[in-house]
Amino acid sequence: MDPVMEPVTAPAAQPAPWREVFRGRNGRLVVGLLLFETLGAIHLLIVSTVMPAVLSDLGNLTLYGWAGAAWALAMIGTIPIVSSAADRFGTRPMILVTAGLYVVGLTISAVAPSMAVLVGGRFIQGAASGAAYALSISAIAKTMSPALRPRVLAVMATAWLLPGLFGPLIAGFLADNLSWRWAFIVPIPFLFLSVVMIYPALHDRPDADAARAPVGGALLVMLGAGLFLAGLDGGSFVAPILAVIGLVVLIAALRRLVQPGTFVARRGAPAAALCAFLLSLAFTSKRVSQISRWKFVRCLTRQTSVRRTANRGIKGVFHAA
Numbered sequence: 001m002d003p004v005m006e007p008v009t010a011p012a013a014q015p016a017p018w019r020e021v022f023r024g025r026n027g028r029l030v031v032g033l034l035l036f037e038t039l040g041a042i043h044l045l046i047v048s049t050v051m052p053a054v055l056s057d058l059g060n061l062t063l064y065g066w067a068g069a070a071w072a073l074a075m076i077g078t079i080p081i082v083s084s085a086a087d088r089f090g091t092r093p094m095i096l097v098t099a100g101l102y103v104v105g106l107t108i109s110a111v112a113p114s115m116a117v118l119v120g121g122r123f124i125q126g127a128a129s130g131a132a133y134a135l136s137i138s139a140i141a142k143t144m145s146p147a148l149r150p151r152v153l154a155v156m157a158t159a160w161l162l163p164g165l166f167g168p169l170i171a172g173f174l175a176d177n178l179s180w181r182w183a184f185i186v187p188i189p190f191l192f193l194s195v196v197m198i199y200p201a202l203h204d205r206p207d208a209d210a211a212r213a214p215v216g217g218a219l220l221v222m223l224g225a226g227l228f229l230a231g232l233d234g235g236s237f238v239a240p241i242l243a244v245i246g247l248v249v250l251i252a253a254l255r256r257l258v259q260p261g262t263f264v265a266r267r268g269a270p271a272a273a274l275c276a277f278l279l280s281l282a283f284t285s286k287r288v289s290q291i292s293r294w295k296f297v298r299c300l301t302r303q304t305s306v307r308r309t310a311n312r313g314i315k316g317v318f319h320a321a
Contacts (some may be wrong), residue, residue, distance in 0.1 A: 032197030037159035045167030060115035074126030087210035224250030
């Protein structure tokens with residue numbers, strides 16, 4: 001009998017040495033992308049820390065939570081659009097568009113005369129953050145060799161470490177010594193620096209035959225998520241209806257965007273995507289719970305103030321009598 005032939009598999013590429021990650025043009029690209037990602041992470045934490053000062057200045061507690069929700073909604077809607085647009089138009093023009101969005105959103109928030117305007121600025125910043133995330137992954141996939149990609153992705157994963165330590169400290173210093181508005185001004189020079197490092201290192205070409213961006217599906221995701229959050233906010237008898245409608249729209253839209261098997265955690269990329277979503281959901285839930293606690297504390301403070309005023313009035317009446 002003939003011997004059974006074993007299937008031959010190609011050996012996996014060994015990761016490149018760490019020194020190759022920061023060498024030459026690739027090194028400048030990695031440092032620029034790392035600064036780009038770190039900037040978004042540290043700014044998110046800074047804004048979260050200065051929001052109580054923003055509320056004291058601008059008021060409108062009703063829109064307080066939407067300053068963060070608008071950022072998240074724009075981010076989840078922008079990622080699938082920019083991922084496809086980067087293939088179709090190339091990463092170089094998309095980097096410039098993203099930087100422009102960042103500057104516009106930061107400027108609007110810095111000069112915002114009301115909470116509503118600030119929420120609009122945060123929405124634009126969220127769109128820029130989603131675009132930055134998608135472009136970082138696209139630039140690594142198109143520019144780096146397979147041996148470098150694991151190392152570069154590991155480096156990019158550290159973008160949230162230092163911001164978690166220093167973001168709140170920077171925010172506290174700005175709010176106490178300058179103004180909360182400086183939290184939206186300080187990132188702009190670092191944004192330009194990261195673009196100067198990233199742009200020359202990109203050399204991918206546009207692909208006119210690439211799939212079109214799923215704009216409709218992304219907008220439906222934002223709409224469904226927005227309705228769901230509005231329903232969770234409560235305040236009227238229609239809130240549960242909005243939450244249910246939003247959840248249905250969100251799930252239907254996601255089925256058009258994600259890979260088959262994602263909702264059941266099929267082994268491979270679908271399971272990885274689901275895990276990433278659950279981790280992001282946990283992070284967002286933590287932020288929502290912090291906002292809810294802040295609202296609860298504010299309500300208690302107002303109730304206490306009202307009771308004290310009423311007691312003083314009653315004492316004044318009895319004293320006059």
